[in-house]
Amino acid sequence: MPAHHQTRAEAIVRRDFLRLGAVGVTLPSFLSMRGQSSGAPEGWGRRPPGFGRAKRCIVLFAWGGISHVDTWDLKPEAGREVRSLFKPIKTSAPGIEIGEHMPKLAKLMHEVAIVRSVTHEAPSHRSAAYWNLTGHRPEKLNANWPASRKDWPSLGSMVAKALDLGGDPRTANGALPLLAAMPYTMADGGRANGQDGGFLGHAFDPPVFRPQRGRLYEGKSPSSGRIDLGWPAEVGPGRAHGRRDLLEALQTVGDIGAAGDAAAAAAHQQNALDLLLSDGVREAFDLEREPASLHDLYGDHICGQSTLLARRLVEAGVPVATVYCAAGDLNGSVGDHFDTHANNFNRLKDRMLPPLDQASAALLTDLKQRGMLDDTLVVWLTEFGRTPKINGGAGRDHFPNCYSVAFAGGGIRGGQVYGASDATGYAPAESPCGPADLHATIFHALGIDPSTTIHDGAGRPLALCEGEPLPLG
Numbered sequence: 001m002p003a004h005h006q007t008r009a010e011a012i013v014r015r016d017f018l019r020l021g022a023v024g025v026t027l028p029s030f031l032s033m034r035g036q037s038s039g040a041p042e043g044w045g046r047r048p049p050g051f052g053r054a055k056r057c058i059v060l061f062a063w064g065g066i067s068h069v070d071t072w073d074l075k076p077e078a079g080r081e082v083r084s085l086f087k088p089i090k091t092s093a094p095g096i097e098i099g100e101h102m103p104k105l106a107k108l109m110h111e112v113a114i115v116r117s118v119t120h121e122a123p124s125h126r127s128a129a130y131w132n133l134t135g136h137r138p139e140k141l142n143a144n145w146p147a148s149r150k151d152w153p154s155l156g157s158m159v160a161k162a163l164d165l166g167g168d169p170r171t172a173n174g175a176l177p178l179l180a181a182m183p184y185t186m187a188d189g190g191r192a193n194g195q196d197g198g199f200l201g202h203a204f205d206p207p208v209f210r211p212q213r214g215r216l217y218e219g220k221s222p223s224s225g226r227i228d229l230g231w232p233a234e235v236g237p238g239r240a241h242g243r244r245d246l247l248e249a250l251q252t253v254g255d256i257g258a259a260g261d262a263a264a265a266a267a268h269q270q271n272a273l274d275l276l277l278s279d280g281v282r283e284a285f286d287l288e289r290e291p292a293s294l295h296d297l298y299g300d301h302i303c304g305q306s307t308l309l310a311r312r313l314v315e316a317g318v319p320v321a322t323v324y325c326a327a328g329d330l331n332g333s334v335g336d337h338f339d340t341h342a343n344n345f346n347r348l349k350d351r352m353l354p355p356l357d358q359a360s361a362a363l364l365t366d367l368k369q370r371g372m373l374d375d376t377l378v379v380w381l382t383e384f385g386r387t388p389k390i391n392g393g394a395g396r397d398h399f400p401n402c403y404s405v406a407f408a409g410g411g412i413r414g415g416q417v418y419g420a421s422d423a424t425g426y427a428p429a430e431s432p433c434g435p436a437d438l439h440a441t442i443f444h445a446l447g448i449d450p451s452t453t454i455h456d457g458a459g460r461p462l463a464l465c466e467g468e469p470l471p472l473g
Contacts, residue, residue, distance in 0.1 A: 053374065057446060058378050060307065067084075073116045074097065077423070113416045113417070117428035121400060136466075150456075153198035157205070182322070215301040298362040340352075341393065401426065437470055439464075443465055
């Protein structure tokens with residue numbers, strides 16, 4: 001095709017994608033978007049006996065590093081230099097208290113297990129996030145490095161691989177993905193590592209979706225697109241079938257992932273159109289099918305609507321969905337995220353905790369009412385905690401020495417606390433654990449042996465995870 005015709009075709013494709021509602025979806029383009037129509041992926045029934053009963057997992061990730069001593073693990077008896085301005089409140093679980101600005105979750109703590117003794121050695125956002133997203137120690141503890149195909153894969157990517165679908169993260173009927181992320185990618189001085197398929201290759205990169213509705217976080221977020229799979233009145237499936245040749249002319253759409261691999265976008269262009277033509281996929285993504293009362297329950301903000309979309313996707317058969325609950329780019333600590341070096345208390349109570357609390361409680365309530373909580377694992381992760389000592393800007397700084405995460409559903413026994421921090425939240429006092437143990441717990445709950453072998457880009461056999469499952473069942 002002559003160069004000027006190629007350019008015109010690309011322009012038409014971009015225009016038509018906009019009209020179809022797919023705007024610059026990353027990691028790369030739409031990825032391998034073929035999935036399953038049944039509620040559980042093929043191969044799920046081959047789980048070893050004695051493992052957890054979760055069939056699906058939703059991860060809520062507090063990007064920026066949520067302050068454990070203002071949320072999950074308050075220290076009301078500590079000195080003024082440490083003690084939170086927030087009050088601890090009683091919860092539905094006897095003897096467990098959490099911060100006052102998580103009141104909706106407090107009413108559901110009988111479903112939640114808090115882990116208060118997580119620790120690692122990486123004080124930078126991207127290194128720490130990598131450790132928590134992949135379960136593996138970063139190559140640099142306090143420095144950034146370019147995301148690449150040498151990185152370990154994300155949790156969802158490893159789950160997709162461990163499902164053993166003939167080496168392909170897709171099932172047979174060409175519909176749903178086996179992993180997904182919302183509402184955009186994370187960045188801090190560059191795209192954060194550990195969000196994609198890493199050495200498993202671009203076929204295991206999670207597609208990133210942004211729901212159509214919901215108030216956005218203030219601050220920067222990498223452009224990773226929005227998908228609306230409903231057909232505009234003037235564009236029907238018949239016209240779309242004729243656009244396959246135009247898709248082939250499109251060289252790149254959006255961010256093509258960690259390796260900058262142009263072949264990744266080309267490999268998935270056809271899958272993108274297949275997704276648009278699938279009635280089942282469009283239904284799974286169509287938030288307008290939910291009643292107004294449920295939208296209100298989750299909240300009219302991007303955190304709540306992304307979490308609602310995650311619930312719809314896992315209900316339709318997507319095993320792992322990750323929601324990044326903050327503005328996507330930390331941008332020098334400016335914006336709506338948990339990197340609260342200054343004005344920690346006002347930022348938490350006014351901007352960050354209300355959406356997370358509402359979305360989290362809505363998710364647990366919704367899953368319970370649908371009879372899905374017993375086999376859906378919900379995990380609250382973050383990269384690290386915040387310093388117990390309040391700094392001169394009324395903020396708290398990076399603190400990997402001790403922090404908290406939480407689990408619910410999927411065989412987890414709620415109303416419990418695992419481990420403990422010391423009197424100021426400075427160090428684990430009981431049962432210290434690390435990101436590898438958190439991942440082992442997730443794999444265990446999903447019925448996947450954490451020692452399952454996968455191979456890196458050089459063909460070397462590696463265990464999915466080197467941690468030990470926490471006794472939360």
